[in-house]
Amino acid sequence: MRAVLILCLALVISSCSLLKPKIITLKPPFPEPIKELTEPCPDLKKIEGDKVAVQDLLKAVVENYTMYYQCSLKNDGWNDWYKRQKEIYDQVK
């Protein structure tokens, strides 16, 4: 009788463990990128017209420099975004 009892309990305990592999698949979602960062950098400005003064050239140069710095800001922004989002992602346990 004792042997039957032990066998029953062993079976019951093993069946509990058989039910265990219920895998929890909760993955953190990939973070949404910032809209401003996804906009492509515009093309550089060219000079048009037959008679071009130094001011026109300089204006185009200044505008292109401005565009460069704006684009560079986006690049820095992406790096910053990646670094910070990775830090947050790595904390998820």
Place this chain on the structure above:
Amino acid sequence: MFQIVWMLSLLPDWFWTLVLTIGVVGIIAAWILKRVPMISFYRIPILIISVACLVVGVFVEGLLYNEKIYEEEKNRLEAVIQKYKDQSSNTNLEIREKIVEKTKVIEKRGKDIIKTIEVPGPERVKEITKDMSDDQRKAFETQIEELKRASQCSLPPIIVDAHNKAASKPEGEKK
């Protein structure tokens, strides 16, 4: 299998604890009855029922405990992910604000520089020079004259072409 778990979980938890207790008490009672000659006749049915109760009780208690642990872990992970989502969106907001602000500053800076190379009208010159000393005013007016002269000269097309070529996208580059 999970349907069975779901059906079993409909019954209150205390019911399964009761079944388990009945099983344990029944086995002890059967063991005691063994020593009482007059009523030892009931020992076998009590033992069978008790063992059945014990087996079912342990099984279901195990199942429910397992399910409880699973639910707790699921809730914990959901909370962690929610926290992650909040942190992530707050970071996005911070970076976005910084970029928008800096873009405005860069744009204004460019516009201000362009203003300095545009030849101002007489009214604008008056407005700019009103707080200047004589020497400063003279120097400013000389600059304006130089700007005026420069604006009348046109650049050789080769310079403009070179600039435009440099500003063009390199061949084969796709956007």
